[in-house]
Structures are given as C-alpha cells and as structure tokens.
Amino acid sequence: DIQMTQSPSSLSASVGDRVTITCRASRDIGPYLAWYQQRPGKVPKVLIYTASTLQPGVPSRFSGSGSGTDFTLTISSLQPEDVATYYCQKHNSAPHTFGPGTKVETK
Amino acid sequence: QVQLVQSGTEVKKPGASVKVSCRTSGYIFINHGITWVRQAPGQGLEWMGWISPYNGQINYEPKFQGRFTMTTDTSTSTAYMELASLTSDDTGVYYCAKIDFGTPDDWGQGTLLTVSS
Numbered sequence: 001d002i003q004m005t006q007s008p009s010s011l012s013a014s015v016g017d018r019v020t021i022t023c024r025a026s027r028d029i030g031p032y033l034a035w036y037q038q039r040p041g042k043v044p045k046v047l048i049y050t051a052s053t054l055q056p057g058v059p060s061r062f063s064g065s066g067s068g069t070d071f072t073l074t075i076s077s078l079q080p081e082d083v084a085t086y087y088c089q090k091h092n093s094a095p096h097t098f099g100p101g102t103k104v105e106t107k
Numbered sequence: 108q109v110q111l112v113q114s115g116t117e118v119k120k121p122g123a124s125v126k127v128s129c130r131t132s133g134y135i136f137i138n139h140g141i142t143w144v145r146q147a148p149g150q151g152l153e154w155m156g157w158i159s160p161y162n163g164q165i166n167y168e169p170k171f172q173g174r175f176t177m178t179t180d181t182s183t184s185t186a187y188m189e190l191a192s193l194t195s196d197d198t199g200v201y202y203c204a205k206i207d208f209g210t211p212d213d214w215g216q217g218t219l220l221t222v223s224s
Contacts, residue, residue: 001169034210036152043202043217044144044152049210087152091209094166096142098152 002027004099006088012105019075021102023088026069032092033071035064038101039084048073049091080106109133111203111215118221124191127218129203136184137161140206143177143188146217147199157206158186193222 003026013019023033031051038044046055048064051071061076075082083106088099114128129141143155156167160179167175174191186203201218204211 032209038152043214044211045214046210046212049208053208055212085151089152089154089210094157095168096154096157096209098144098154101151 004097006099006102010103012107013078014107017078019078021073023071023099028068029090029092031067034089035073036087037084109213113215113218116219119193126189129186131184141186142204142211144202145199195222198222
C-alpha cells in the first residue's frame, strides 16, 4: 500500500505569516490528494481536493499544489482561526490513506 | 441542508461487537458513497473503508478486513458500520462521511466508542 508522510509534524507561526505544509506519497498518486483541517475538538473539514481545487466556502488564503508524489498546502496569511491539525489524504484508489497530520499553532 | 447524524456513545467490553448508524438527509443517498474514518484519542485520522449505497461496492482498509462490516439501507438513507472482536485499541471516535469528488465533504458528528473491561 501507498504510505503518506507529512512535514513538519508541527509548526508555530505568527498571525500573517505564510505557512507551508508538505505531503509526500510513497508512489505516484497523480493529482488525487486532499487536505483537511481539524480544529481542536471539532469534526474534520475538507479544504482542497485533487491537489488544488478549493472546496466551496474555504477562504482563498488556502491553496494546494503538486502532483505525483509531492504536494503542498499553503496558508498565505495565517489567521488565529487557522490553529488546527492539517491532514493530507490520497483519494485515487483504496485504501484512502491519511497522512499523520501537521499541528499548526500561533506564536 | 446535508446532514449525517450518528448514533450515540458506546461502551463495550473486549471481544464484543459494536454497530454504529449514520442517518443521512438533504441529498440523494444512492448518489454518493459513504466512508468511515476513526480517530483514537490524541491521534490522527484513520481511513477504514468506503461503501457505495448505489451498487454495494465496498473497499476496506486491509487491517480491518475480516472484522469490519459496512452496510447501507436505502429505504431509510442510513449507513451502518459494525466492528467485531473489539480490543482497547479500537477505542476512539468513529466518523461517517459523505463522499463527493472522491473525498469526504460532509461528516457526521462522530460516535465515541470506549472498549474497556
């Protein structure tokens, strides 16, 4: 099965900073990569699918890029409400494995 | 609007089974797959499997195959998951979610399962 890794595992940034999270697949998954945000104590929420398509209603400060094995989630200007754990997930073929998550905090 | 409402908290003993329901509304049930995801306390998200209410097609995460069953009832737009031979490692929150464009876009509120003797 394809393994998903994320880096960093956690980060701390100031409000207004640009934040970048990386997700890597152990084999080519094409563009079939989604990103989720899970705020503390809340249900996960999809932000982006097929690597770069923004889910309706998601703020435009979130963007995704990549294809194949390397993908990136960028928050262009970190806001206090962005404090959360972010997960990537492959969604090309089963199993739809999640990455281990990246915890984002504010300084 | 789309809603997925899950059954309530469960407490089970090791070796027992649990069945969780996920009642959906606000969309055409057979048009979207249902996926199940679990989250152990303080841990990440773990994909368990996916079922199509349209044709019953199923994919399981291999580690759960054999003791994990997903079903749907199209007459009530409800999905079910059943997990058998429970151990303490199965403790966590179990989510159902509706699939769109290959990803879970609407989620249930989660069902907390505690496995303890």
